[in-house]
Amino acid sequence: MKKLRLLTLVLLPLFAIHASPLRGEAAPVTLAEDAETYTLGNGIVTARVAKASGDLVSLRYNNLEMLATFLTPGGEPDLQRDPPGANPNGLNPRMTDHQYAFWSHDAMGPRGTAPAIARVTIDPRANGGERAEVSIKGVADGRKMGTGPGASPDGQFAADVEIRYTLGRGEPGVYTYSIFEHRPEQPQSAIGEARFCAKLAAFFDWMSVDAKRDLHYPKELRVGDKYIYTALQSANPAFGWSSTEKKVGLFFINPSMEYMSGGPTKVEFLGHRDTNAVAAPCVLNYWRSSHYGGARVEVDAGERWQKVVGPFLIYVNSGASPKAIYDDAKARAVGEAGKWPYAWVRGVDYPSAAERSTVQGRLVLRDDPGAAPSQRSAGMADCRPSASKPARDIADKNVRAPESGTSLQPMTGAAAAPFTRLTIGLTAPDTEWQRDAKHYQFWATGTPDGSFAIPNVRPGRYTLRAFADGVLGEFVQTGVTVEPGKPLDLGALTWTPVRRGRQLWDIGIPNRNASEFFMADKHDDPEISLRYAALFPNDIRYTIGQSDFSRDWFFQHVPHNEDPAAKSSPFRGATAPGRATPYAIAFDLPAAPKGRATLRLAICGTGAKTIEVAVNGRPAGKIDGLAGDGTITRHGTQGIWYERELAFDAALMRAGENTLVLTVPAGPVNNGVMYDYLRLELDESATRTLFIAGDSTAANGNINAIGWGKIAGEYFDPAKIEVVNLARGGRSSRTFITEGHWDRLLEAVKPGDVVLIQFGHNDGSPVNDGSRARGSLPGLGEETQEIDNKMTKKHEVVHTFGWYLRKMVADARAKGAWPALLTLTVRNYWKDGRVERGSGRYDEWIRQVAESEKVPLVDHTRLIADRYEQLGHAEVNAFFPRDHVHTSADGARLNAFLAVSGLKGLREQWLVVALSHAGRQVPVAEPSAVFVPPQPPPPGVDRDEREVFGKWLNLPAPADPALPTIWLIGDSTVRNGRGTGYNKEFGWGDPFAAYFYTAKVNVVNRAVGGTGARTFRAQWERILPQVKPGDVVIMQFGHNDNGARGALRGTGGETEERENAATKQPETVHTFGWYLRQYIAEARARDARFVVCSLVPRNRWSDGKVGRAGDSHGGWARAIAAETGTPFVDLNTLIADYYDSIGEEQTAALFADKTTHTNWAGAVINAKIAAGALHALPDNPVADFMRPGM
Incomplete structure (x- = not known):
């Protein structure tokens, strides 16, 4: 070490260990420097700061080195062994690491890129030895600063970094703060892990970070991982270590939390032992981290940003015991808070x-x-x-x-x-x-x-x-x-807090953590997530009014571990796979409710992505978009807090006992959620609302200029859905937003509502003129144009047509609504006997937005144009009495009729059941006239897990329960997936309703893909209670009745004991015929009639013929029908004969896959054959409901 150049020379006497001298008695502050360091001293502490980086390489208290600094034989910091600044070769490799104290974003930056600027900002010679301060600044021109955790070797953050240390007369500690400044000419940049860390001397063995984590913590103590020692930053302004041997302590004291991240609920590391072989005691002041959901600093190019982090105090003290030392540090923290803001801070953005x-x-x-x-x-x-x-x-x-x-x-x-x-x-x-x-x-x-x-x-x-x-x-x-x-x-x-209706029940206390729930006091046990399975082997059943959440509700809702040997691993938690875990909530209601129920969840820790919700065994919905924060993995009780709501039809509940089930899907055990609070509310006046956003072709308008939105309400049941038409004449996608119409719509939207969006007619107008200034930019991109709007006299940034549509879709979804796009209505322009289809490329752009945003679309243009061309130009002229765009009442009614046809074509059952009597008579649009976003089955969910799988199935219900119902039950050849044409696959039951008067009968296709006669029983248990006298059940099974999930072959009484692959429970398996008898007998017991169908054939050929199943499942179905006197339709033979007649090539064109699932054309043919076969039955049970011609 080179000889020190003394700025002020004062001896550093040793003071009594328990007390600091009064300021008048205290020695003046000294400041000395050499080529590598500044040394600040005041007779109590001596702090040495590296000029190259701003690292605190030594801190001595009464000449006792408090840091884990490597020392030379002469007792000096060994800066050759542990060089300041960027040092990826420390004890914690691949990031800058030291055995002293340092900011993660030091003033050096990547080593060798540029020198730091070291200067004295408060010279004790100028103030009589009252205070000294030094500054080390790194200028980031052309480079990035910070080489700590998560940073690239080339640095991380494009901003200037200045680090300061301050020491005052009589002060038992040194202050430090860091100033970040991003200048406009610097590029876009973001900060990763950002902290000040001090590694302490080996004699420190008692850690005090909060009341619970105040413990003897010698190097030999290895319990759990370091995350069990995290604590709430705001509640613990003083935290650090003490020594039972030396009777001294070192604490960080935050006098204010204004510069910290995450507010008063942020949980973070305050102290732990290092994870390397030295295992030095660590004190950490994290002002930005990724732990427990983390925080962000993102700065744009062109943006001027500055933040002063600190000053905070590195406090050293002494006392008779760790408790006395900790109590003194906490008392000091109160005093420091009273001094904030410090009067001695100068030259930075730090208001006095x-x-x-x-x-x-x-x-x-x-x-x-x-x-x-x-x-x-x-x-x-x-x-x-x-x-x-x-x-x-x-x-x-x-x-x-x-x-x-x-x-x-x-x-x-x-x-x-x-x-x-x-x-x-x-x-x-x-x-x-x-x-x-x-x-x-x-x-x-x-x-x-x-x-x-x-x-x-x-x-x-x-x-x-x-x-x-x-x-x-x-x-x-x-x-x-x-x-x-x-x-x-x-x-x-x-x-006035938000309430969605009258409160039915609640669980927990809203307090932003899970501390009140069972076992939360053991949250820092790394194995706690695995213990749930032993504590609740049959999972949670919580009864409102009887159960106590402090005893009966486990604080982590996690997958149920099934591996007795599973262990938690440091930093990763319990990663063993667990099964789906249901939490059942039982509650009584005095009467059957109506309206809308809203389940409100306050979540304070997240590892799962979804929560499935079922009410009384029926899917109510899925809560998704959960915000992962690692709180369960890292043994906490609070991370990022947020609310999620699920609105559902109150008709799912009933008088008497009800059960609501929350299911966390299968996955790693730590992929669960922690609830802060749960509440169910009921709005008995609530119905869904269907909003229409559009232009004059949808607006209510006036005589001879009536939009279809004015008529649309006639097709919906007002007791189930209210239609609110907010379309406005003359508006484009742009001006509907800029004039505030869209914001007013959003204010009224509630979860579960429908928002129909149709624009384009006015978007091709001028972007800026003196009459309307309503055009959007053409296309779908992110291009913008800045204008001074000649109409509004305001500066405006104009976006593309696609941008405005995407915004509307995103805004609606953010409110929990269901958006759908419609292509344009058709103008009365004709050429060569064909009407114009769309205006410019707007229909194409609308479809592209639907596909990119995965939002449903109704091709209103095609539906209207097809009908116009059927009617002819002369008849269509009557719909346009005023001009070529705006329709009469009759024209509006036709357009509304076709819009509803398209909405029915989306096949969302919750929307279908909201139709009025008139709406139920509207035919369903063909799949080619709609776009249904792909919705593949939930990943990792077995088809037998109906509580999870049920919502995805989009299962229909009778539109009018007072009418008789035709129930279709079967496999994916009757109804595939959600019934919406996923992978372009449809079952014959999808178009089947077209052959019936739906004013007289409900046609409900409840077939479920992947099921057979045996495995459909779980679905049948939910259908059977709805079956009433006069109903008809049409059944087709056989495709999935082989293998592990199948029935035994034949029709006899044989049985076999098996373990159910889904439930893992013993099951007595019967023959295929036995299950068919059960369905028939149970339906008849409810005075319903039955029809048995043989399975439709696959596209498999041999010797020019399609294969038949007459000697297996098809024949067994026929035998059971004959045995029980049930009408039988031999679909297998009838459809196979048809396929034979058209040949192999044309038959292949009817399938969406190679052998099993038909496309829409194939489904229509099979449905027609099925309807024709029913019509031909001598005892046809559906004859009274069939349309003529069958």
Whole structure:
């Protein structure tokens, strides 16, 4: 080490170990430097800072080295063995690592790229030895800074980095802070893991990070992995280590949390032992990480951004015991908070106390569980020129539950209610504050009456946010502006939390964590996820009013482990495969409900991607889009908090006992969820709403200019779905949005609603003129054009037609709605006997958006044009009395009729059952007139797992339960997949209804692909209770009745004991014929009639003939029909004869695959043959319902 150049020379006396001297008695601060380091001292501590990087290479307390620094024989830091800055060859390879203290984004950057700038920013010679400060700055011109965890060897973040260390007279510790500055000329960039880490000397053996993790932690202690020591940052401003041998401690103290990420609910590493052989005690101040959902700093090219992280104190102390040392550090933290903002910080974006403000007010809670549905309040965040891009907000919460028990009574009344642990904060606008590390956040605790004061707020624009124990959701108020040095009183603010209806029941306490649930106190046991299977071998059944969630609801809803030898592994958790896990919730209702029920889940930890929901054995929906955060893997009880809702038809519930089942799919055991809170609400006045967004061809209009949307409501049952036509004449996709019509529509949209979108007629108009200025840019891309709009006199960025459609689809989905696109209505333009089909390329672009966004589409253009050409030009002229675009009432009725035909062609059963009597008479559009997005079966789900698989099946129900019903049961040759033509495969049951008067009878195709006579029994159990006198059941099985899931061959009484492949339970398997007898007998017991069909033939040929099944399943079906006196239709022979007649080549054209599944044309032929065969039966049970000609 080169000789030190002394700036101020003062001896460093040893002070009494338990106390710091008064400032008047304390030695002045010294600052010395050599070629490699600065040395700051004050008689209590001596800190040495590397000029090359800003690393703290030595910190001595009363001449005792506190860091794990490698020392030379002379006691100096060995900077040859552990060089400052970029050092991928440390004890933790592949990232910069040291055995002292360092910022992950140091001032060196990749070694050798550019020197750091070292300077003195506070010279103790100029202030009588009161304070010294040094600065090490790295300028990022043409390079990236930061070589810590996750960074490339070439660096990570394109921004200048300045690191400062400050030492004051009499202060038992050194302050450090880092300043990040991204200049506009620097490229787009993002920060990865960002922290300050101190590796401590080997004599430190007691870690204190919070009340639970305050323990003797010698190097030999190896329990679990380091994630069991994470803790809540906001609740623990002082954290670190002490030594039972030396009676000293080292703690980090955050005097403010404004510069940290994730707000008051962020869980993070505060301390652990290093994972290498040295296992040095570590103290970590993470201001941005990827743990527990992580946080983000993303800066665009051209953006000026600066953030000051800190200052925080590296505090050293001493005491008689670890408790005394920790208590002293916590007391010091209170004192440091009182000094914030520090008066000595200069030359960076760090407002002084006089430049900051206090924001105060009073939040008034009005929350009535019995009230009508409410809407979300809107509300406040720091928006500087560097504000991040808008993102969907994910609410957040924290703290523990006050008590256990299931609430069946209102938690609060309609009057103002007191708060429990109210948390109020100011965050940046348009950010997910839980994932935000880019901006500053300011949080405070409110009083029970809702009063709050948030001190030391920087000037800026903010969003005010609040959450509290016992209240689901988050208060939000936008547009709060804080001016320099001016206190802001917001007055009384009313918070009416969102409710979707009357509360039926709830489980847990909304407090942003899972701490109140069973075994949550053991969350830091790495094996806890595996223990669920032993604790609940039959899974959860929770009875409202009887069960206690502190005892009966396991805090992790995870796949059920079935491997007794499974273990958890460090950093990865329990990865053994587990089966799907149902959590059943039983509850009573006094009467059968109507309207809409909404299941509301507050989730605080996520590994799963979906949760399946079933009510009384019937699929209610799937909650997906879950936000993975690793909280279960990393042994926590809270990560990213968010809400998910599932609205479903209340008719799924009934008077008396009900069961709602939440199922986490099979997968690795740690792929589950943790609930903060669950609630079921009922809006008995609610129906779905079908919104129409479009132009004048859909708008209500007036005489001789009526849009189809005005008529559409006639085809829907208003008790099941309300049609709201918000189409507006003269609007394009662009102006429907820019004029606010789309926002008004979105305000009214609720989960489960339908949004039909049809634009294009006006999108080809001029982009900017003095009359309308309504055109969008042509095409689908991301191109834009900036204009000063001659109509609105405002600056506007104009996008492409495709961009506006994509926005509408995304916005509707974000509200939980079901969007669908329609191509344009047809104008009365003809040429050579054919009408114009579409306007320019808009139909093509609409179809391309549908395909790219996987959104359903009705080809309204084709349906209308085909009908017009059937009618002829002369008759169509009568539909257009005013011009070539706008229709009369009759023209509008035809267009509405065809729109409904297209919607029926999408074959979404929940929409079909909402049709009125008139709507049920509308024929179903052929598949070529619609686009149904591919919806393959859920991955990894066995077809016998009906609770999970059922929602995907899109199973139909009788449209009018008062009418007789024809039930079709069978396999995929009757109904394949969802019945929507996945892979262009259709069963003959899909077009079968066309041969019947649907005003007289329901035709319900409940066949399920992959099933046989044996395995369909699970489906039959749900159908049979709906079968009533006068119904007819038509059955066809045989394709899947071989192999492990099949029945025994034949018709006799033989049985065989097997293990069911799906349930893993013993099962007595019978013959194919035995199962057919059961179906017939059970239907007849309900006074229904029955028809047996033989299986349709496959496309397999031999000697010029299609193969028959007369000597196997087809023959056995015939035998059972004869034995039981049941009408029999030999589809196998009839269809095979037809295939023989047209030949092998033409038959192949009727199949979507090689041998089994027909396309639409093939399904239509098979349906026609089936209908004809029924008509020919001497005792045809459906004769009264069949259309003529059969």
